[in-house]
Amino acid sequence: MLSIENVTKRYEGHTAVDDFSLTIEPGVIYGLLGPNGAGKTTTIRMAMGIIQPDEGKIEIFGEPLSESLKERIGYLPEERGLYRKMKILDHIIFLAEIKGLSSKTAAERAGRWLERVDLAGWEDKPVEALSKGMQQKIQFVSTIIHEPQMVILDEPFAGLDPINTQLLKDIIVEMKDEGCTVILSTHLMEQVEKLCERICLINRGRKVLEGGLADIKMRFSKNVVSMRFSGDARELEAHPDVEKVSEFGQDLSVTLAEGADPGVMLRHALDGGRVDRFEIGEMSLHDIFIAQVREEGGELDEEDADSGQA
Amino acid sequence: MKKMLIVVRREYLDRVKKKSFLIGTILGPILMGLLIFAPALLFKLSPETQTTITVIDLAGDVYAQMETSLADTLDDGTPKFIIREVEVDVTGLEEAKRVLNLEVENDAIDGYVVIPADIPDEGKAVFYGKRIGDIKTLERIERALSNVVIGMRLFSRGLDYSEVKGLVKGVDLETMQVTDKGAEKRGGFDFIFMSSLLFIMMLYMTILMWGVAVQRSIIEEKNNRVIEVLLSSLRPEDLLFGKIFGVGAVGLTQYAIWGLFGTIMTAYGLTMGGPVAELAGNLSFATLGFFILYYVLGFLFYATMFAGIGSVCNTDQEAQQMQTPIVLCLVFTILVPMMVIQRPDSLFATVISLVPFFTPIVMFMRINVLMPPAWQIALSVVIMILAIRFAGKLSARIFRTGILMYGKKPDAREILKWLKRA
Known part of the structure; x- marks a missing residue:
């Protein structure tokens, strides 16, 4: 589904992603976990073709990323926003149209989704009338409205209350049940550990640990x-x-x-x-992360070691 | 391509639906119309009223002729001036003035004129009144007095006023422009200068206004953080050119509305006569066609560069500093019209009209003044298209990298690196 081979991305002064490889099989919820600045977002941006890797190769659905492939992928970036003055329904339709949906289909699905996320009746309000959490739900809906085969969600729950977090988690599980591959990237490891079947822990641009969640838990229990x-x-x-x-x-x-x-x-x-x-006695993912980094003699940012359940 | 059109539509509708567009589009020509018509209109509207004046004629023989000279009537046929004479000599002047001042004070009369005895030599008289700002009326009185006094002076030398007036009449030099096909076209320097200036200002203002609008929209895109969502669906080029074309279409829409407005005004103006009719009568569809052509070319060229600047800036303030050289190029073209109008076929005008930065305005100006050879027009279009493509490529490269850079503004060296890398 997604294969990343020996990818490196350097910025002035530091290496954001360092010889990183990853293969994600279809139909799973995959967690890309690590502290802030670990290189998750850079990796995802390279996967989406927004920035180019300095070295290495990335393939999606078995081929290099192309314009037509983008229509089969949904992407909720970490840096996300909406046009503030645009009406909500118009906005969702616009984002769906550039994913290749017809405006008619987009309008139908948008109506259904707005109902699902408790925003029915807001169609004609401008985006700026919504609270941050509500805007986030609109962004989430826009990410999946074209029924992609793969979605990449970068910090999808940031700023959401527990009820809405659960709502999104429910939708994510439903999507997975319908065969969609979901890649979740977050620094809040505990928040997604019950959701993901497979995870990859990243620190400082390098892979720390990868595998099935149950296996890893077992190994570290x-x-x-x-x-x-x-x-x-x-x-x-x-x-x-x-x-x-x-x-x-x-x-x-x-x-x-x-x-x-x-x-x-x-x-x-x-x-x-x-x-x-x-x-x-089960170790939390965070503790596993720290234990593994220490075991490999890797460096750990102070706050990660201290913050426990960040 | 299809995705670019979706962006074009969004950018277009987003702007056209805005209240500010409606206000700007409607208010623009209204303000312009007001500037052109207001003085005439005000002049017409200000009701002329009767003016009551008293004359103290110390010279003795001025009053009678002055009265005849001021025999104007108002629109309703009543006399404009109600004029009477108070006969006093120099000794009674102060007393008479005291009485008349009181009358002015009580609005019994609008004012009074004291004509000194030496008026034929000195050419001076004094008007006393409250509303000394009514220039129109005062000028009329002054003219009447002058005519009387000039007539008196001529008469004293044995000359007849009307005869002399006939003798000193000047000459009007009318200008006829001989165009390509040997035809003669009415239209003097004034007309060419004024109409060129009007069109040039419009080109300049709209290219600058909508070019900067593109730049703004890109800076806004960086700040509202929609960009990454968009880039996961379309190519940066689709977004960049979608924005440029969308905003450009808004400019064309504005022209279309103004054109409609202008047609109506012209129809009205033709019946009204005067300078508007002359301007309208001389406009050809070819001129309008060239105007639109050079607006489109000029806008695309400048907007593409403004877009590049927008891509590396985070705020309008930052962009303002960087856009200065480009704006200066545009300003330069509106500084040269005198030179180009005087010698539209000079080497200077020809060369400068083929430099992309100046082509849109200068070439249009040349076409307006003296039609240049067709190959020069064709060449200018080709040069513009090449320049737009080149600027587009550079901008797209800067855009691709710059659009994702938040925070620090890159320096020139860094931008050069982006240009090379992509």
Whole structure:
């Protein structure tokens, strides 16, 4: 669907994207994650042909980007705006028309979408009459109105309240179910981690980690289980898979042996008493990001290391 | 191409729908019309009223002739001047003036004239009145008095006034322009100069106005951040030229409206006579055709350059500094009309009318004054088209890079780099 091969983009004084490669298979929601300034937006801009890479090759749908290909892609840039004086319906139709839609089709779909995002009745209002969040919904609608096969969303939820964020997430999942490939780029890793099937973590223009979200989570899941258990904790500790049990009243923190399956331990615990809560200690994407960067000896911007759940 | 047309339509409708376009288009010719017609109209409208004056004629023999001379009538047939004489001699003058001043004060009379005894020699008289700003009336009185006094002087030397008047009558030099086909065309220097100037000013103003409008629109595009969305759908060139053509079409629309307005005015003007009729009668469709042609060429050339400037600036203020050299080129062309009008076929005029920066205005001016050879006109069009393509290419390169640069304005070296790279 999208393949980026050894792409490099240099600006005066720094390298924004450094020998970066990526392949995105069709029909997934793909997360392009990393802190501000990691090179996400530059990568996307190169993919959309807005800027040219200094080195490397980018192909979409198996061919280099061309004008006709652009009509099969939807792009919500990070730097986005609307013509302030234009009427909302006219604006959506204009953006749809330059994606190759006829004005009639565009008007029909625009009506449906405005209803979907709770903006029915605003058709003839000028853009400037809308709040920022509302404008953002218009931009989102304009990005997908031509029913693209691939959408690239750069920080799609920035500035949205939780309700509207959920609305957009629902639409994104629907699109994926209909076969659209969605590429989500954001620095808010936690916000999208439940949405993405595959992710790529970027830092300083280089790939840190890539793969299926579940695999990555598994790989980085800590071997610690926290549980509420009424039974004999010492008996649990005797189990060969268990290395150590720390007791906090009924709450236990169980450290498993290297490579042990938490499921086996759970079954064992259920034999010996009641389990009210069982949670495998999962590392957040942000922690995984930091751990991986550190492990590779890479540099980390101070604020990323500190900010935790930024 | 299709996408460019969508941009053209958006830019066009966006401007034409604006109230400011409507106001500018309607108010423009109205203001111009007012400037042309207002003085005549005001002159006509200001109601002439009767003027009551009193004359103190110390010379003794001036009053009678002055009264005859001032026998004008108003539109309704009543006399314009109600004039009477107060007979006093020098000793009673102060007393008489005191009385008359009171009458002026009470608006019983509009004023009074004191004619001194030595008026034939000195040629001086005094008008006393409240409304001394009524120049028309005062001039009329002055003329009447002058005629009387001149007549008296001539008479004293044994000459007849009307005879002398006939003798000193001047000569009017009428000008007929001999055109290409040996035909004679009425129309003097005044007409050619005035009509050329009018057209040149219009070309200059509209090219500048709509050229800067393109530049503005590009700066606006950078600030409203729509650009990246657009670039994911179309090529930068589609956007750049869509904007230029869209704005240019707005200018043409404005001309069309003015043309319609002008036709109506001309029809009215022809029946009215006077300079408007002369101007209208001398206009040919060929002139209008050339006018539109050189507007389109001039606009495309200048707008393309203004667009390039807009691409590297973030605010109108920044752009104003950078556009100065280009505006100066345009200003230069409206500074040369005298030279070109006097010698439209000179080497200077010919060369300068084939330099792209000056062609639109100077070549049009030459056509208006003295039709240049057809090959020169054709050459000017070819040169303009090449220049537009060249400027378009440069602008597109600057545009492609500059449009995504926010913040710092690039310096000349950087812009050169963009030009080379693309």
